[in-house]
Amino acid sequence: MQRFFTSLSYNGVTYNGWQIQSNTPNTVQQVIEDKLSMILKERIELVGCGRTDTGVSAKNYIAHFDSSLLDIEQNKEHWIYKFNTVLPESISINDLFQVKPNAHARFDAVERTYYYHIHQHKNPFISQFSTYIYGDLDFELMNRAALLLLEHRDFTSFSKLHAQTKTNNCKITKAVWQKTNVNEWRFVISADRFLRGMVRAIVGTLILVGKNKITLQDFNSIIECKDRSKAGNNMPPEALFLTRIKYPETIYLGK
Numbered sequence: 417m418q419r420f421f422t423s424l425s426y427n428g429v430t431y432n433g434w435q436i437q438s439n440t441p442n443t444v445q446q447v448i449e450d451k452l453s454m455i456l457k458e459r460i461e462l463v464g465c466g467r468t469d470t471g472v473s474a475k476n477y478i479a480h481f482d483s484s485l486l487d488i489e490q491n492k493e494h495w496i497y498k499f500n501t502v503l504p505e506s507i508s509i510n511d512l513f514q515v516k517p518n519a520h521a522r523f524d525a526v527e528r529t530y531y532y533h534i535h536q537h538k539n540p541f542i543s544q545f546s547t548y549i550y551g552d553l554d555f556e557l558m559n560r561a562a563l564l565l566l567e568h569r570d571f572t573s574f575s576k577l578h579a580q581t582k583t584n585n586c587k588i589t590k591a592v593w594q595k596t597n598v599n600e601w602r603f604v605i606s607a608d609r610f611l612r613g614m615v616r617a618i619v620g621t622l623i624l625v626g627k628n629k630i631t632l633q634d635f636n637s638i639i640e641c642k643d644r645s646k647a648g649n650n651m652p653p654e655a656l657f658l659t660r661i662k663y664p665e666t667i668y669l670g671k
Contacts, residue, residue, distance in 0.1 A: 418486070422481065422511070424477050447507060458484060476660055516668070527589065531603070536551075557632070581612075586609050
């Protein structure tokens with residue numbers, strides 16, 4: 417058996433998240449597993465780099481799978497084409513990499529980056545993947561608040577309640593609002609790991625800062641109190657994209 421990383425993209429708006437669940441149909445993982453198993457004529461089990469919630473999309477998602485076929489690396493363009501012919505329009509396989517047998521898409525990831533998109537004037541051409549925010553926002557103040565995230569490790573205040581995680585500690589290495597177009601912005605955040613609902617809760621709380629409903633000191637206190645009820649509401653999932661996953665070079669063959 418050989419192990420492969422696959423880079424893929426998906427529009428998650430119509431899916432119930434990435435991960436297969438016994439009581440939840442129509443997940444991205446299930447769709448891809450079924451189609452790859454059909455094409456490769458063997459049972460394929462995908463292990464993803466992490467869970468994305470219902471409605472969340474990914475521009476660059478990484479998953480690994482094992483296969484007994486020997487020509488996948490040598491003829492990867494052929495296999496990528498074959499996979500994409502049977503996958504729905506909402507999912508695409510972008511690349512395949514053979515990796516070492518013990519490489520793991522989830523546990524070997526050292527950094528993940530998400531984008532959250534907002535716009536301030538109603539725009540029907542971007543509304544499917546961006547959240548409309550009415551009123552003025554102080555982005556300078558929001559960026560000052562975002563920098564405070566880098567000073568903390570425990571993000572219980574931004575975690576979905578009753579999540580089954582051993583720790584709520586994360587190391588955030590980047591958090592910034594960037595202007596992408598007239599009246600359009602994105603929040604960029606990178607960390608070694610993320611909690612369920614964490615990015616959308618952070619964005620919802622930063623919006624409160626931008627609207628001058630809470631101060632920088634309030635924002636910092638919200639983090640320190642470790643109480644989800646004190647933070648802002650979760651923002652809609654459709655504007656959130658998993659954008660980049662970073663791995664150590666040593667997982668790839670020949671490294």
